[in-house]
Amino acid sequence: MNADEPAPSPVRVEIVAYAPTAFFHCQHCEVTFEEVGLGRRIREEQLARILPEDLQHDYQALSDWVRALADDYGGRIVVKVIDAASVEGFWKSLRHHVRRYPAVIVAGRETCAGLDTPTVRRLIDRYLPAPAFVSRRRVESERGDDAD
Amino acid sequence: MNSLWVVIIGVVVIYLAYNFYAKRIDRDVIQSDPKRATPARMYMDGVDFMPTSRNVLYGYHFKSIAAAGPIVGVITAANLWGWAPSIVWLMIGVSFIGWASDYSAIMVAVRNDGNSLSAIAHRLISPRTRTVLFVFIFFYLLLVAAAFVGIMTAILGARPDVPFGIFVLAVMGLLAGHMLYRMKMDLVLVTLIVVVATILAMALGPVGVNLTKTPVNWSSGPISGAVTAINHSLDRAGGLYGVVDPTGSDPRIPPPGKDGTRPSTPVYDAATGTIKVMPSYLLWAVFLLAFSYLGTNLPIWRFAQPVNYIGFWVTGLTIFGCAIGALLAPFTQPAVAAFKVAAYKGFFPAQTTGAFQPLWPMLFVTIACGAISGWHALFGSVGTARQLEYETDGLPVGGGAMFSENALALLSLTAVAVAGGAGAVAFASGVGELLNVATFGAVPLSYGTALGFGVFVVIVLTVVQLVFRLMRVTLGEWLGEAWVGFKNQHVATITSMIIAMLLVLSGTWVYLWQLFGASNQLMAALSLLIVTVWLASVGRNPAYAGIPMVFMYVTTLAATLVTGYNLYATIILKPHMPGISVVGAWVMIGVAVLLLVAAVVIAIDGWHAWTRYRTVRPGLTPAAARGG
DSSP, X not given: OOTTSOOOOOEEEEEEXXXXXOOOSOHHHHHXXXXXXXXXXXXXXXXXXXXXXXXXXXXHHHHHHHHHHHHHHGGGEXXXXXXXXXXXXXXXXXXXXXXXXSEEEXXXXXXXXXXXXXXXXXXXXXXXXXXXXXXXXXXXHHHTGGGO | OBHHHHHHHHHHHHHHIIIIIIHHIXXXXXXXXXXXXXXXXXXXXXXXXXXXXXXXXXXXXHXXXXXXXXXXXXXXXXXXXXXXXXXXXXHHHIIIIIHHHHHHHHHHHHHTTTOOHHXXXXXXXXXXXXXXXXXXXXXXXXXXXXXXXXXXHHHHHHOTTSHHHHHHHHHHHHHHHIIIIISOOOHHHHHHHHHHHHHHHHHTTTTTOOTTSSSOOGGGSHHHHHHHHHHHHHHTTOOSEEEEOTTSOSTTSOOOOTTSOOOOBTTEETTTTEEEEOHHHHXXXXXXXXXXXXXXXXXXXXXXXXXXXXXXXXXXXXXXXXHHHHHHHHHHOHHHHBOOSOSOOOXXXXXXXXXXXXXXXXXXXXXXXXXXXXXXXXXXXXXXXXXXXXXXXXXXXXXXXXXXXXXXXXXXXXXXXXXXXXXXXHHHHHHHHHXXXXXXXXXXXXXXXXXXXXXXXHHHHHHHHHHHHHHHHHHHHHHTTTXXXXXSHHHHHHHHHHHHHHHHHHSOHHHHHHXXXXXXXXXXXXXXXXXXXXXHHTTOOOHHHHHHHHHHHHHHXXXXXXXXXXXXXXXXXXXXXXHHHHHHHHHHHHHHHHHHHHHHHHHHHHHHHHHHHHHOOOOOOOOOOXXX
């Protein structure tokens, strides 16, 4: 790839799930948490009580799943977790006909219910541009140039 | 004057200020550089420091700074001094001070490794400045909780069509939490059920009541009738004691008649300006505290989160409808679009209670959010600054969000001005009229007005329950070692609520609001002082921050003195005032004195820092650029 050539845009992977992200209605409170040195204590209290236990476990599993996906694809994908119980989560659910969470939306077009890794990978691969060097190797392979 | 002119003035001023002033400061003074590494990129940890798209960050920052402030301040000021001074201050404030404070606080934090303003103040000015900051924060919480509970209680007590909607909101919040997180029902379906039910409950409060008849017979409606019956059964014993509202914006005060004078009612004595605190007032205060108690102590998914979710939909839809109405009204119903509130009521508007409310300095602390707010700067420094991907995003995010909040304040002013009258009553009436226009008459005026009241209470209530949550945790942390009882969440919550309640019962919410405004604006002066000192320390021209800082500082000091005088003259000096009001007034005067002392300390330390950095620069140069 030419160094001056812009890098291809990463594939957007959005995960709609119940996430501990929606409590911060008033960030004036957030300021105060920070300023009086209570931030960590308050975050711990919130995190412990922001979701029911089963959904907390689900969210932990989701975090591990996202980390594994990000490790494999690196900068070629951008992962965004959207809290289902938010206006954005509502809109995504309506637009992509999502009725169960978590749900994965790839490139804003394909939807996959649940964390079905093979399906999600297949969808991501479909939208990933083939790297130039891979294409060249494939071409050479097809020509039989690397037979020696 | 009509709503279209407000839109035109707002668009033109914001366009000019952003493109010809803010961008110039960004380019020539701050010299933002997209190639310079930001703390978000240098210290990315996925928690606090995280490079974020400026579009996302703009929404995040706007959501963080826009609460009830732009509504409450504007509707109070329009009633006191008229719409013209309010709109002038909103436009001048945001153009020359507001955006500069928000944006600069972010950029100073960005150039100082993402440190918060208090940490920078500790380093640049003096260690005790940080302690002073803590004092502000504590009183901010207390004042905002008390002021908001006070105004909401007055609304619920005066309008029997409002409590049912708030009760249904609480029920729908519990229901939504259970359906979403326990039963895992379809989000779209649950949203439709709870949001529609809440809006209907809020709008249908006055069903069966003829609101055009004066006095309104609230007993004639099934919903408001039930609430009225409860109120009457409690109020048979008569008023408990009296309080005064220097601005006449308390919802229990009737609007002036055609002759311009206010009539007396069972709870309001027009001759003395005294409002009787009725037992039903206590009932609604306890009702609101019970609501906040649920939000403070139940697991967040059970109540606080679903209530906020429903509240966001209800307020978002209503505000959107009002904006459409404000645009359509000049063309479809010019009479509705015309402003009914007086343009200017004088520099010293007459006060029946003997209170002294000069336009300067009181306007400038009454309208904080929407023009300039110190809390925005604080939040910008600890939150947004740590997520800024490029330095050049600082202006569209920090400045842009402040201009957007200004637009929300202008919309609130429009709602009040087209309705006429005062305070929350005028705001709700304006919402009703604008919704009526936006829906081409499909939403009747009375139902739209009831929805306006409901929306106002929801905006305020969602903030209050979170403030009490913080007060509970803070009390447990700070005083839990002294007495283990404070570590119990219920004890800590009830203690916080009692302290706030004493202020609510002893004074008027307007005094509390003005004291809160003073603490807020003093924070703005402090953040501008930090920016000024920092600019001096790195050899840049600090005038764009320094001049507004001096103005805000002097104005806030004067406003605090005036509020203290008002408390003394209209409550303490007044004969036959109830003991609880006198005690509350002394407590608030004590808060005012503390604010004054804090302001003087800041001024002394700031002056020393300024003179120090004018001669010796401490080497606080911007972080070196990466990759050239």
